[in-house]
Amino acid sequence: MPPASRTIALVLAAGLALSACGAAGEPPRRAGSGSASAAKASPSPAPEPTECPDGELIEAVEIPAVHADPVHIPETTVGGEKVPAVTIPGVDIPAQRVPAQCVEEKPAPGGCLGAVRIPGTSIPAVSLPGVRIPGVRVGGLEAEPVEQEAVAQEAVVQEPVSQPEVCQSRPSEEGEYVASVYRPSLYRPSLYRPSLYRPSLYRPRVCNDEGECIPEVKVPSVSVPSVSVPSVSVPSASLKSYVAGPGQVIKGDDQIAYNIEADVLFDFGKADIKPEAEKSLTELAASIREEVPSDAPVKVDGHTDSKGDPASNKALSERRAQAIAEWLATKGGIDRSRLRTTGYGETKPAVPNTRPDGSDDPKARAKNRRVVVSASRS
Numbered sequence: 001m002p003p004a005s006r007t008i009a010l011v012l013a014a015g016l017a018l019s020a021c022g023a024a025g026e027p028p029r030r031a032g033s034g035s036a037s038a039a040k041a042s043p044s045p046a047p048e049p050t051e052c053p054d055g056e057l058i059e060a061v062e063i064p065a066v067h068a069d070p071v072h073i074p075e076t077t078v079g080g081e082k083v084p085a086v087t088i089p090g091v092d093i094p095a096q097r098v099p100a101q102c103v104e105e106k107p108a109p110g111g112c113l114g115a116v117r118i119p120g121t122s123i124p125a126v127s128l129p130g131v132r133i134p135g136v137r138v139g140g141l142e143a144e145p146v147e148q149e150a151v152a153q154e155a156v157v158q159e160p161v162s163q164p165e166v167c168q169s170r171p172s173e174e175g176e177y178v179a180s181v182y183r184p185s186l187y188r189p190s191l192y193r194p195s196l197y198r199p200s201l202y203r204p205r206v207c208n209d210e211g212e213c214i215p216e217v218k219v220p221s222v223s224v225p226s227v228s229v230p231s232v233s234v235p236s237a238s239l240k241s242y243v244a245g246p247g248q249v250i251k252g253d254d255q256i257a258y259n260i261e262a263d264v265l266f267d268f269g270k271a272d273i274k275p276e277a278e279k280s281l282t283e284l285a286a287s288i289r290e291e292v293p294s295d296a297p298v299k300v301d302g303h304t305d306s307k308g309d310p311a312s313n314k315a316l317s318e319r320r321a322q323a324i325a326e327w328l329a330t331k332g333g334i335d336r337s338r339l340r341t342t343g344y345g346e347t348k349p350a351v352p353n354t355r356p357d358g359s360d361d362p363k364a365r366a367k368n369r370r371v372v373v374s375a376s377r378s
Contacts, residue, residue, distance in 0.1 A: 052102035055116075061229050063096035063123075068222045078212045079139020086134055091222050096124050098229050105234075107342045108165055109301045110257030110374030113183040113237050117162035123193040123227050127152035133203040133217045143206045143214045148198055153224075156193045161186055168239055180241040190231040196224040256291050257374035258284055259350075262304070262320060263366055271319035273327055281324070284373065285332030292375040298334060300325045301372045302343045305365035306353040310345055318343030324371050 051057055070090035076083045101119050108114030128151050135145035166181045200221040207213035239255060265277045273281070288298060302317030302324075321341040329336040346353075351364045 048099045049102050050100070054107065055103035055105040056232070056234075058101040058103065058118075058121075058232055060100040061098040061123075061227065063098070063227050064225070065095040066091060066093040066222065066224050068092075068220065071217065071219050073133075073215070073217055076213075076215060078141055078214060079208070079210075081138045083136055083138050083214065088131060088133065088217075088219055089129070091128060093126060093128075093224065096126070098123055098227075103232065103234060106165065107299075107301075107340075108167075109303070109342075109344060109348050110255065110259075110299070110372045111239065112165055112167040112348075113181060113239060115163065115165040116183070116186050116234050117160060118186055118188040118232050118234065120158055120160040121188075121191065121229060122155050122157040123191050123229060125153060125155040126193070126196060126224055128196055128198040128222055128224065131198070131201060131219055133201055133219060136206075136214050138214070139208060139212065141206050141208055141212075141214055143203055146201050146203045148201050148219075151196055151198050153193055153196050156191045158188055158191050158229075161188050163234075178241060180238055182238045183236060185236040186234040188232045191227075191229040193227040195226040198222045255374060256377050257372055258287070260284070260324075260371045260373070261366065262302075262369035262371060265324070265371060266320060269316065271316060271323050273323055278331075281327055281332065285328055285334060288328070288373070288375065289333060291377060293377070294335075296338065296375050296377075297340055298328070298338050298373060298375045300328070300339060300341045301374070302341070303348055303350075303368060303370050303372065304346050305368040306346045306349070307365065308346075310347075314343050314345030314347075316343075317345045320371055324373065328373075 048060070049057060068091040071088040073086040073088070075085040098121060101121065104115075104117040104119065106114040106116070130150040131148050133146045136143045163183050163186050166183050168178050168181050198221060201217075201219040203217040205213050205216040260280070264280060265273055267274060292298065300321045302319075302321035304313040304317050306313075308316075318341065321343050325336075325339040325341045328334040329339060346368070349368045350370065351367050353361060353365050353368060355361045355364075
């Protein structure tokens, strides 16, 4: 590891507090730029996912269609009087579906455990219509009507559940103890819609002395099967405590992170790596190869200060993260497939961008302009 006095401030952290909850960009804010982007069309609904790059896929639950044939009562004659034919409607309930979803695990900078959300879901309502076998009064015979009321099951709804991002505190000096952080497990209970049943209906046959009859009628029972949606859980997670080392060179048992001030790497408002940063990046890549398993993913997170509009800051932080990842892939000996980049813009400041009285703090903003490279050591 390079000593703390070298050009680059390498901060090795058990999750890394420096990046815990960071900041962004540099380009001057243009007048009116906020209002120009304020009115945006509401996004169209996202398509149902087939995979979830940032979280678990919750499989869809298919609910089969239900069909019952209509019952036809043919025309008949009793005592010289015609009884017209009647058709009792059948049942057709289309197939239903509880759509697939993604557990949402937000990316987080080193020293933070990202926010997690299990979206809400529901099993739709279902009903079976009422049914009636009509009565008949003809030729001195009478068959009473028979009825069965509609039956229904209401929708079953489960609200979303979530846990917010949690971050370790930023060490301010050598030897400072930085406590562990813990994100509790998350659980969405299973859902269950009971089966639905409409009993069979029967109107008995009625006959006179001449052997003429009003025929019997049977309407079979109809049932809708029960539906279950499995529970979903996300296990708890934690980052271990650590003690800041000389010059805030910090390395935890399970995580390592490197905090590099952007001013060392880039000119103001730019994303082109400065030639003089090559030596520091070479040292960084050597440390990654030594400290991190060769198959472990490596995160590269860009941050800016609060100068400039948020959209420009986010774009700048993304370009800077991509520039460092590209350097690590082409010159640092880190396999490109291991690298993951995220631009946080000004949303995760390491320190406040302003003084307590609200005035600008250029030195603090310089600390917020940074790139954080982190990985698991286990």
